[in-house]
Amino acid sequence: MLRSIWYLDPRLLPAVNTDELLYISAGSQYLAGLQRGNFTAFQFNAEHPPLSKILTALSVNLGGYVRLPALISMRILDAALGALTCMLLFVLLLRVSRKIAYIGWILLAADPISIRYATASLDVTMTFFLMLFSFLLVSRKYPLAGVVGGLATLSKYPAIAAVMLSALFLLASGDVRGIQALRRLAVVGFPLVLVIFIGDPILWPSQIIGYSGIAVLNSATSSTLLGGATTFFSFLAEGLRSSNAQAQMNLLQFFGLYLTVFYFPFFTSSYLPWTFSASLLDRARRRVGLSQVETAMLAWFCGLMLVLWLITKKGDYYVITLMPPLAAFSATSLSKLIGTKGNAT
Amino acid sequence: MLLEFALVLSSAVFLVAIAKASKVPASRLVFAIPLTLSVALFLDSVLVSVYVGGFESIVNAPFRPANLSLATLIFVACIFVSSELVCRILVIRSALIRASPLLLILILIMVTALASRLA
Numbered sequence: 207m208l209r210s211i212w213y214l215d216p217r218l219l220p221a222v223n224t225d226e227l228l229y230i231s232a233g234s235q236y237l238a239g240l241q242r243g244n245f246t247a248f249q250f251n252a253e254h255p256p257l258s259k260i261l262t263a264l265s266v267n268l269g270g271y272v273r274l275p276a277l278i279s280m281r282i283l284d285a286a287l288g289a290l291t292c293m294l295l296f297v298l299l300l301r302v303s304r305k306i307a308y309i310g311w312i313l314l315a316a317d318p319i320s321i322r323y324a325t326a327s328l329d330v331t332m333t334f335f336l337m338l339f340s341f342l343l344v345s346r347k348y349p350l351a352g353v354v355g356g357l358a359t360l361s362k363y364p365a366i367a368a369v370m371l372s373a374l375f376l377l378a379s380g381d382v383r384g385i386q387a388l389r390r391l392a393v394v395g396f397p398l399v400l401v402i403f404i405g406d407p408i409l410w411p412s413q414i415i416g417y418s419g420i421a422v423l424n425s426a427t428s429s430t431l432l433g434g435a436t437t438f439f440s441f442l443a444e445g446l447r448s449s450n451a452q453a454q455m456n457l458l459q460f461f462g463l464y465l466t467v468f469y470f471p472f473f474t475s476s477y478l479p480w481t482f483s484a485s486l487l488d489r490a491r492r493r494v495g496l497s498q499v500e501t502a503m504l505a506w507f508c509g510l511m512l513v514l515w516l517i518t519k520k521g522d523y524y525v526i527t528l529m530p531p532l533a534a535f536s537a538t539s540l541s542k543l544i545g546t547k548g549n550a551t
Numbered sequence: 552m553l554l555e556f557a558l559v560l561s562s563a564v565f566l567v568a569i570a571k572a573s574k575v576p577a578s579r580l581v582f583a584i585p586l587t588l589s590v591a592l593f594l595d596s597v598l599v600s601v602y603v604g605g606f607e608s609i610v611n612a613p614f615r616p617a618n619l620s621l622a623t624l625i626f627v628a629c630i631f632v633s634s635e636l637v638c639r640i641l642v643i644r645s646a647l648i649r650a651s652p653l654l655l656i657l658i659l660i661m662v663t664a665l666a667s668r669l670a
């Protein structure tokens with residue numbers, strides 16, 4: 207319904223994306239492979255980790271019992287995870303204040319771009335686990351936070367940047383220093399690494415899975431990224447190596463543009479970037495420090511922003527993973543605005 | 552290769568030296584760098600989408616050095632503005648931390664050099 211209102215689109219359900227069909231197929235193959243102990247299935251769509259696709263396959267299997275079409279089952283799971291992300295943000299912001307929690311929840315729940323791309327299965331799952339990770343980290347449940355951080359990474363690889371930065375900054379700016387902070391970091395990091403390696407067969411030794419997982423991962427990643435380059439620094443290397451003057455100029459231009467031009471058109475697709483910008487200006491004016499919740503949210507934002515800047519593949523829907531931090535910050539500043547107006551009247 | 556590693560190492564030492572000299576906690580200073588860059592990219596996306604017409608239109612256009620120059624100018628301006636914002640957000644009062652945009656550019660150049668050798 208919200209989708210129809212925001213986009214003046216009479217269709218309640220969005221058009222089918224080829225990725226959706228791909229993930230349903232990949233998830234089913236992974237599940238079948240796991241049941242038979244045959245890991246060759248994981249070579250299919252190896253550029254993404256398997257967790258989100260396996261969850262999709264489980265959802266499709268469950269939906270099959272009540273004769274739901276596979277696509278609908280998948281979208282029900284994505285919608286549920288998206289809604290749970292909003293609830294988790296509410297619970298996290300309750301640690302600051304009830305008013306901020308309500309504002310944050312409303313801002314994220316009604317965010318047009320999150321609704322529009324609610325079918326971006328991997329990103330939705332990653333965002334949900336990142337939200338849970340932030341909540342556990344702020345609640346000081348470190349080992350569990352490490353496990354959930356691993357699950358976020360198993361949903362989509364860029365999550366690792368947000369997880370690592372959140373853990374580093376929250377622990378570094380916490381109440382402990384030196385060896386104690388390092389110990390705490392290890393308590394988060396050990397389960398994180400363990401879950402990633404256990405949960406992703408492509409990272410297992412070739413003696414177990416019967417092929418070189420890393421080679422498959424490299425090959426799959428290269429085929430989906432622009433010019434086979436993972437980061438835009440490859441354009442510079444290629445440009446410097448090239449003996450053809452025209453090719454050299456084109457490659458160096460590409461490097462320069464990727465370096466300096468950030469691609470997200472999300473300022474025209476959502477109100478959250480605007481409210482976040484206003485929030486940053488407001489904070490700069492008031493010169494107030496960051497709470498633990500805000501530090502975790504800002505580290506999440508920084509980690510993903512930097513990864514999405516570096517990688518050469520650019521998708522409009524990637525931006526939905528940045529929305530919970532933007533909503534959290536916007537809520538804090540908006541609550542001050544509403545409070546001031548209330549006092550004035 | 553050794554030269555690039557030496558440069559990266561010296562930038563880390565430089566970072567610690569700034570932290571010591573400005574009496575800013577190292578954790579806050581380390582936070583300032585990715586935050587400055589992230590906010591700069593965020594601001595960059597507004598200006599580029601409003602004034603230049605978006606990433607795709609630039610990349611798909613025939614090569615025009617003016618595009619790149621304008622993009623670079625906007626990017627550097629965003630880094631300076633976001634550095635000021637981040638200093639205020641993180642309540643960093645020391646004037647030394649204002650050097651962070653220069654440090655960022657220095658790190659970018661070093662990372663570029665390193666990546667070109669490693670690739």
